[in-house]
Amino acid sequence: xxxxxxxxxxxxxxxxxxxxxxxxxxxxxxxxxxxxxxxxxxxxxxxxxxxxxxxxxxxxxxxxxxxxxxxxxxxxxxxxxxxxxxxxxxxxxxxxxxxxxxxxxxxxxxxxxxxxxxxxxxxxxxxxxxxxxxxxxxxxxxxxxxxxxxxxxxxxxxxxxxxxxxxxxxxxxxxxxxxxxxxxxxxxxxxxxxxxxxxxxxxxxxxxxxxxxxxxxxxxxxxxxxxxxxxxxxxxxxxxxxxxxxxxxxxxxxxxxxxxxxxxxxxxxxxxxxxxxxxxxxxxxxxxxxxxxxxxxxxxxxxxxxxxxxxxxxxxxxxxxxxxxxxxxxxxxxxxxxxxxxxxxxxxxxxxxxxxxxxxxxxxxxxxxxxxxxxxxxxxxxxxxxxxxxxxxxxxxxxxxxxxxxxxxxxxxxxxxxxxxxxxxxxxxxxxxxxxxxxxxxxxxxxxxxxxxxxxxxxxxxxxxxxxx
Ligand code: NAD
Ligand code: UGA
Numbered sequence: 239x240x241x242x243x244x245x246x247x248x249x250x251x252x253x254x255x256x257x258x259x260x261x262x263x264x265x266x267x268x269x270x271x272x273x274x275x276x277x278x279x280x281x282x283x284x285x286x287x288x289x290x291x292x293x294x295x296x297x298x299x300x301x302x303x304x305x306x307x308x309x310x311x312x313x314x315x316x317x318x319x320x321x322x323x324x325x326x327x328x329x330x331x332x333x334x335x336x337x338x339x340x341x342x343x344x345x346x347x348x349x350x351x352x353x354x355x356x357x358x359x360x361x362x363x364x365x366x367x368x369x370x371x372x373x374x375x376x377x378x379x380x381x382x383x384x385x386x387x388x389x390x391x392x393x394x395x396x397x398x399x400x401x402x403x404x405x406x407x408x409x410x411x412x413x414x415x416x417x418x419x420x421x422x423x424x425x426x427x428x429x430x431x432x433x434x435x436x437x438x439x440x441x442x443x444x445x446x447x448x449x450x451x452x453x454x455x456x457x458x459x460x461x462x463x464x465x466x467x468x469x470x471x472x473x474x475x476x477x478x479x480x481x482x483x484x485x486x487x488x489x490x491x492x493x494x495x496x497x498x499x500x501x502x503x504x505x506x507x508x509x510x511x512x513x514x515x516x517x518x519x520x521x522x523x524x525x526x527x528x529x530x531x532x533x534x535x536x537x538x539x540x541x542x543x544x545x546x547x548x549x550x551x552x553x554x555x556x557x558x559x560x561x562x563x564x565x566x567x568x569x570x571x572x573x574x575x576x577x578x579x580x581x582x583x584x585x586x587x588x589x590x591x592x593x594x595x596x597x598x599x600x601x602x603x604x605x606x607x608x609x610x611x612x613x614x615x616x617x618x619x620x621x622x623x624x625x626x627x628x629x630x631x632x633x634x635x636x637x638x639x640x641x642x643x644x645x646x647x648x649x650x651x652x653x654x655x656x657x658x659x660x661x662x663x664x665x666x667x668x669x670x671x672x673x674x675x676x677x678x679x680x681x682x683x684x685x686x687x688x689x690x691x692x693x694x695x696x697x698x699x700x701x702x703x704x705x706x707x
Pocket of ligand 2: 372404405467471506510512513515580
């Protein structure tokens with residue numbers, strides 16, 4: 239059989255939550271390009287080549303199945319892939335540094351730098367290197383300096399093309415992005431590289447949604463977008479605390495505030511705090527950068543977004559403890575949901591990790607239920623092995639429990655048969671709704687003592703207005 243000649247070769251280094259779905263979308267939209275994804279983790283590459291993908295993301299399996307082996311390839315041979323490809327996306331992880339200067343705040347750039355050095359070592363022809371990972375502003379300069387230290391006949395253009403997709407909606411976000419941002423040097427070489435990348439996105443993204451800027455604006459915009467989104471969540475969560483003191487209802491307040499078209503309705507859902515691998519790390523990185531550049535007031539302003547998030551989780555645990563007569567020892571508590579949000583199996587920085595840890599510290603027995611995240615939950619709570627049970631079926635998980643704690647906004651938890659759950663539980667039964675998804679009045683009528691976020695509690699022991707002190 240004649241092999242089909244593909245017009246362009248594109249490589250992505252890093253086959254994670256961003257690299258793989260992003261490249262799957264490029265392969266889908268550009269059937270005449272060959273797209274290769276590599277990773278240092280061979281287990282992950284095997285999983286991408288198998289029927290059991292390493293991550294759960296709605297719509298991803300279908301798109302991988304359609305394109306894999308046609309013009310989308312997952313490979314372990316990083317060096318060969320670098321040699322064969324002239325457009326290279328870098329989508330490796332950029333976690334918070336855990337050691338040395340900036341520990342707990344700054345981004346750990348070792349994976350990005352190793353990638354740059356490997357590209358330099360293997361490249362036999364000139365390349366466009368695209369930062370897809372979220373990086374501190376000015377990282378492209380370090381990339382350029384590393385890449386410029388090689389052979390004279392091989393040159394590199396570094397672009398910044400941050401990714402704005404969210405987990406759970408990655409495929410629709412990638413297919414129909416609000417905007418694609420491409421930052422470049424404003425030199426002839428930089429502008430030519432930028433045009434090359436614009437041409438790829440032009441295949442499916444309307445031109446007015448592809449925006450270009452200088453490198454530093456692009457790198458910084460990504461951190462700022464995440465900081466603004468997280469700030470909205472912390473803002474509404476801070477007001478939820480005041481609602482609980484005053485009998486105002488956070489959903490009513492959010493609706494009234496969000497209907498102002500200047501404010502907008504999105505990202506105003508109060509809950510048990512934001513999780514996910516990025517909000518906290520990106521804000522801490524922003525805070526670190528502000529301090530580094532001598533802007534302590536700006537740093538303090540953004541750091542409070544993270545502080546309120548921790549406060550919200552602590553507050554939720556305090557509500558559970560005080561409602562359950564200040565002792566959880568020996569009581570069985572069921573966490574409904576462990577993923578950091580609905581429609582993903584990802585548990586990175588999930589508020590459920592800290593809440594489960596605190597419940598265990600109070601010597602509660604913990605049962606965890608989640609439709610997609612039990613594998614990751616067991617890894618996160620490995621230190622508590624033997625003290626936590628993992629049960630996918632929420633009805634079996636709730637059986638014999640003293641309390642249900644809703645941690646993730648899975649749609650499934652809106653539709654549960656709460657009567658059936660209540661009947662199988664120990665009385666008095668408690669429902670702590672960390673995502674405000676259940677029908678609180680109905681659950682109260684069934685017999686539950688109900689504690690939502692930012693709304694009056696419904697307790698059978700005290701009149702509603704006296705429930706919170
Ligand atoms: P991830 O941990 O899921 O994937 C990163 C992958 O890079 C891992 O599989 C790791 O093995 C691989 N890797 C690390 N060093 C490597 C090297 N030298 N060579 C080859 N592979 C290497 O991370 P992610 O969630 O995909 O995030 C990647 C970047 O994208 C981060 O900077 C993150 O902030 C950003 N981002 C993430 C999201 C998201 O929703 N997860 C959204 C937008 C942006
Ligand atoms: C977020 C951003 O939305 C993406 O644009 C960005 O690309 C990505 O981070 C990233 O850089 O990693 P993600 O973390 O996947 O995406 O999910 P979000 O929908 O932003 O939710 C983050 C957290 O905030 C979740 O725990 C969610 O439950 C919580 N949240 C969100 C609320 O508590 N209330 C809201 O109104 C919205």
